[in-house]
Amino acid sequence: MKRxxxxxxxVIVLLALCAYYSVVTLGEQHPNTPAAGLEVAATILKESxxxxxxxxxxxxxxxxxxxxxxxxxxxxxxxxxxLAVVNGAPTDARMALEQVGGAFSxxxxxxxxxxxxxxxxxxxxxLKVTAEKFPGIAGIKVFKPRSYTWPSFLTRxxxxxxxxxxxxxxxxxxxxxxxIITAGIDLSVGSLLALCGVTTAVxxxxxxxxxxxxxxxxxxxxxxxxxxxxxxGVFNGVMITWFRVxxxxxxxxxxxxARGLALIVAVQYQSALxxxxxEGTPEAVKIEAASFGWLGNGATLGIPNxxxxxxxxxxxxxxxxxxxxxxxxxxxxxxxxxxxxLSGVPVFGVLILVYAICGAMAGLAGIVDxxxxxxxxxxxxxxxxxQVIAAVVVGGTSLAGGEGxxxxxxxxxxxxxxxxxxxxxxxxxxxxQKCVFGGLILAAVLLDxxxxx
Amino acid sequence: MRGVDKSFPGVHALKNVDLxxxxxxxxxxxxxxGAGKSTLIKVLGGxxxxxxxIIEIDGRPVEITSPQDSQRAGIGIIYQEFNLVPAMTVxxxxxxxxxxxxxxxxxxxxxxxxxxxxxxxxGVELDPDALVRDxxxxxxxxxxxxxxxxxxxxxxxxxxxxxxxxxxxxEGLFRIVKELKSxxxxxxxxxxxxxxxxxxxxxxxxxxxxxxxxxxxIGELTRETLIELMVGRKLENEFPKRAVTKTVETDGKEAxxxxxxxxxxxxxxxxxxxxNVRRGEIVALTGLVGAGRTETARxxxxxxxxxxxxxxxxxxxxxxxxxxxAIAAGICLLTEDRKGQGLILNQSVLENFGLPxxxxxxxxxxxxxxxxxxxxxxxxxxxxxxVSGPEQRAxxxxxxxxxxxVLAKWLERDAEVIIFDEPTRGIDVGAKFEIYxxxxxxxxQGKAILMISSELPEVLGMADRIVVLHEGRVTGEINDxxxxxxxxxxxxxxx
Numbered sequence: 022m023k024r025x026x027x028x029x030x031x032v033i034v035l036l037a038l039c040a041y042y043s044v045v046t047l048g049e050q051h052p053n054t055p056a057a058g059l060e061v062a063a064t065i066l067k068e069s070x071x072x073x074x075x076x077x078x079x080x081x082x083x084x085x086x087x088x089x090x091x092x093x094x095x096x097x098x099x100x101x102x103x104l105a106v107v108n109g110a111p112t113d114a115r116m117a118l119e120q121v122g123g124a125f126s127x128x129x130x131x132x133x134x135x136x137x138x139x140x141x142x143x144x145x146x147x148l149k150v151t152a153e154k155f156p157g158i159a160g161i162k163v164f165k166p167r168s169y170t171w172p173s174f175l176t177r178x179x180x181x182x183x184x185x186x187x188x189x190x191x192x193x194x195x196x197x198x199x200x201i202i203t204a205g206i207d208l209s210v211g212s213l214l215a216l217c218g219v220t221t222a223v224x225x226x227x228x229x230x231x232x233x234x235x236x237x238x239x240x241x242x243x244x245x246x247x248x249x250x251x252x253x254g255v256f257n258g259v260m261i262t263w264f265r266v267x268x269x270x271x272x273x274x275x276x277x278x279a280r281g282l283a284l285i286v287a288v289q290y291q292s293a294l295x296x297x298x299x300e301g302t303p304e305a306v307k308i309e310a311a312s313f314g315w316l317g318n319g320a321t322l323g324i325p326n327x328x329x330x331x332x333x334x335x336x337x338x339x340x341x342x343x344x345x346x347x348x349x350x351x352x353x354x355x356x357x358x359x360x361x362x363l364s365g366v367p368v369f370g371v372l373i374l375v376y377a378i379c380g381a382m383a384g385l386a387g388i389v390d391x392x393x394x395x396x397x398x399x400x401x402x403x404x405x406x407x408q409v410i411a412a413v414v415v416g417g418t419s420l421a422g423g424e425g426x427x428x429x430x431x432x433x434x435x436x437x438x439x440x441x442x443x444x445x446x447x448x449x450x451x452x453x454q455k456c457v458f459g460g461l462i463l464a465a466v467l468l469d470x471x472x473x474x
Numbered sequence: 475m476r477g478v479d480k481s482f483p484g485v486h487a488l489k490n491v492d493l494x495x496x497x498x499x500x501x502x503x504x505x506x507x508g509a510g511k512s513t514l515i516k517v518l519g520g521x522x523x524x525x526x527x528i529i530e531i532d533g534r535p536v537e538i539t540s541p542q543d544s545q546r547a548g549i550g551i552i553y554q555e556f557n558l559v560p561a562m563t564v565x566x567x568x569x570x571x572x573x574x575x576x577x578x579x580x581x582x583x584x585x586x587x588x589x590x591x592x593x594x595x596x597g598v599e600l601d602p603d604a605l606v607r608d609x610x611x612x613x614x615x616x617x618x619x620x621x622x623x624x625x626x627x628x629x630x631x632x633x634x635x636x637x638x639x640x641x642x643x644x645e646g647l648f649r650i651v652k653e654l655k656s657x658x659x660x661x662x663x664x665x666x667x668x669x670x671x672x673x674x675x676x677x678x679x680x681x682x683x684x685x686x687x688x689x690x691x692i693g694e695l696t697r698e699t700l701i702e703l704m705v706g707r708k709l710e711n712e713f714p715k716r717a718v719t720k721t722v723e724t725d726g727k728e729a730x731x732x733x734x735x736x737x738x739x740x741x742x743x744x745x746x747x748x749x750n751v752r753r754g755e756i757v758a759l760t761g762l763v764g765a766g767r768t769e770t771a772r773x774x775x776x777x778x779x780x781x782x783x784x785x786x787x788x789x790x791x792x793x794x795x796x797x798x799x800a801i802a803a804g805i806c807l808l809t810e811d812r813k814g815q816g817l818i819l820n821q822s823v824l825e826n827f828g829l830p831x832x833x834x835x836x837x838x839x840x841x842x843x844x845x846x847x848x849x850x851x852x853x854x855x856x857x858x859x860x861v862s863g864p865e866q867r868a869x870x871x872x873x874x875x876x877x878x879x880v881l882a883k884w885l886e887r888d889a890e891v892i893i894f895d896e897p898t899r900g901i902d903v904g905a906k907f908e909i910y911x912x913x914x915x916x917x918x919q920g921k922a923i924l925m926i927s928s929e930l931p932e933v934l935g936m937a938d939r940i941v942v943l944h945e946g947r948v949t950g951e952i953n954d955x956x957x958x959x960x961x962x963x964x965x966x967x968x969x
Contacts, residue, residue, distance in 0.1 A: 345836070359814065360818050423818070
């Protein structure tokens with residue numbers, strides 16, 4: 022039992038956090054999804070006359086539009102008639118009701134949602150008053166999705182959102198875990214992310230054909246971006262092994278150089294866009310190819326693509342670390358580099374590989390970021406290195422090297438994400454959040470110390 | 475010092491040891507490796523607390539529980555590894571820890587004058603404002619001595635002070651020792667170089683296996699009687715007999731088969747080493763600590779950079795630039811320091827076993843853990859390794875079982891040349907015997923074994939031939955082990 026808790030401490034902490042936030046955020050839920058729309062349409066079809074006439078009224082938001090669209094489609098397939106769809110303000114609703122009330126003899130139902138049902142024109146007394154002038158809506162009924170009590174933290178929407186927003190951090194954390202298992206550190210990941218984003222963006226615009234870029238062109242541009250970051254990682258590794266410069270120093274230098282390069286490339290590009298006469302500004306390099314946004318903003322089978330990419334990388338990394346020689350070598354180098362060398366492990370090669378992988382992961386994260394924002398942002402990823410290291414440490418990887426698990430890091434990243442989400446929901450300001458995270462990292466390391474004793 | 479006793483878990487390091495230094499004496503403290511000299515020095519220096527015994531200075535008993543106590547009692551210790559801060563000046567190093575107060579200014583001028591006085595006292599010239607890292611080893615030693623004197627030490631202990639010095643620097647050291655002697659300071663001088671003992675010491679105390687053997691004025695001893703005192707234990711029957719003893723060919727018939735080294739040079743310790751190890755024989759490489767035995771093994775194994783010389787196996791020259799090359803060529807090394815170099819302590823025994831053998835267990839890029847496990851289990855039975863399971867952490871095993879795990883990982887590699895560096899150090903008697911049996915079995919299979927050992931009984935009991943090193947060179951090869959004695963080996967080792 023004790024052993025189980027020690028081995029799965031971080032998972033238990035994550036579950037406890039989720040449980041805590043679920044209780045705290047327990048409250049009335051007002052569904053506003055296409056699925057809720059189908060349900061409302063079904064109720065209308067069941068409770069009203071054979072072929073009901075319906076007015077759909079919602080606010081003018083993306084979600085509300087999707088909802089009202091779902092209601093319209095379902096009513097029409099069910100044999101009903103949708104007289105009007107209103108996506109707007111209360112006045113629009115009033116005007117629409119007056120119109121249909123005048124034009125049609127019998128309007129059966131209003132399909133709306135929680136937010137719009139509170140509007141003045143939809144209140145029963147007001148409807149009665151309107152019906153006196155416009156008799157068509159005399160028998161009208163208001164339908165909206167059923168509300169229920171559920172923690173707002175535990176909604177699919179929120180959870181997907183939390184994971185999606187932290188997928189970038191979690192992807193970089195894979196590389197950082199390998200580095201920290203070898204008792205190293207890589208501070209350059211945040212800057213490499215930006216460098217990759219900017220390089221990829223320029224490659225898409227200049228080499229792959231900008232707005233007309235095809236899939237192969239886009240993949241090629243991504244390859245260039247991640248390739249640059251991988252080479253930066255190799256450079257880190259070579260400095261650390263052959264030249265024996267401490268990892269902290271090498272990657273600190275790389276952090277500054279890569280950030281500088283990202284800014285230089287962005288500024289030069291903007292300047293070239295303006296004809297080269299004026300100095301550019303460090304703005305994002307806009308990517309015009311529409312399909313480039315697929316990775317960052319698209320979804321497959323209802324799951325956002327960044328999450329799928331993250332999970333795939335984690336599975337791959339887990340297999341590599343537990344089932345292949347390279348994984349064993351990485352743990353061995355971290356556990357005792359001299360014993361590893363004397364057992365025939367190519368220690369320098371392993372270290373260079375590890376830093377290269379870390380660079381490549383930062384590059385991949387950079388592509389996700391560029392795809393999400395549809396442009397290479399030279400200022401992206403600032404302070405990410407610290408967030409990533411925090412995720413790895415909270416996930417139970419020892420900074421002394423030799424120990425750590427890939428999925429521990431995923432749990433660590435999620436713990437930080439969940440706490441952040443919870444603090445946001447509780448309305449805690451970002452300054453105060455910093456204090457909380459500082460304390461969290463310290464607590465994680467202290468916990469690790471006690472576990473060892 | 476009277477009746478000093480000290481035990482570590484599993485080892486009785488000092489058994490009722492006496493030591494007596496008079497003012498103006500230069501006492502040689504002698505003994506084989508592991509005889510307890512270092513432990514005794516550490517007791518004096520306050521690094522270890524004795525379990526029993528009394529230390530008296532000028533007839534008054536003193537209690538030494540920390541390095542500070544030792545300094546206050548007037549004992550200055552100059553360890554082989556100097557306790558100096560390289561980035562600070564000579565003056566700052568001498569007076570480190572003696573600053574007048576926590577917040578007051580350091581009286582630099584006064585310190586500089588005192589440093590000069592100290593150097594005058596021992597008859598050397600040294601700039602008090604030079605940085606310690608710019609000094610030679612001999613000069614750094616002088617700083618250590620001056621530091622001891624600045625603390626009004628009445629007794630100065632020097633642990634192998636000449637080990638890292640050139641012959642001319644040793645002469646300088648002798649002058650300083652004589653100067654101190656004439657000023658009435660008692661000196662304990664630890665050295666393996668018997669010539670030096672006869673040159674400057676007037677009293678000798680010998681330790682053996684942690685026990686006090688004898689104290690004699692130097693005038694009553696000859697080189698031979700001194701060596702006898704040092705190695706004097708009788709040989710016990712602790713070594714197994716080999717079933718088939720291959721007759722060692724000396725006429726060159728089999729000269730090609732096995733490992734041959736010629737003119738190996740590398741690092742500061744290996745100056746020119748040539749010898750060979752034939753298949754089917756155990757060659758013992760011996761000599762004193764610092765003679766370059768381990769370093770020679772590391773050169774063969776590619777762990778350190780080889781500056782010159784060739785290594786051939788079965789007549790074929792090997793190009794070995796890393797341990798990986800050596801392993802691929804069929805050479806393996808069981809290091810003396812199992813915990814630091816042989817095993818990854820926080821990993822399981824299975825992972826340690828698999829590390830050099832992963833290529834044998836992988837299929838399609840993935841490690842076949844079942845195959846790895848089965849291979850390991852067969853060695854657990856064959857070598858009788860006592861483990862709770864393949865998942866047990868290597869760090870939790872006893873020394874003997876750790877050695878067996880290391881052995882298992884190399885046996886799985888099917889190496890042709892096996893280098894054992896101090897194979898039985900820190901291993902209890904029963905496990906020792908098993909490891910000796912294994913070595914016999916390996917040579918019977920036609921492997922070549924190079925065994926490095928400081929324990930002369932082990933060397934005499936196990937080896938077919940003995941190669942003796944002294945300061946990085948081969949000083950002797952003994953082919954007729956049966957008629958060799960510890961004295962004859964020692965004689966070659968202390969040349």
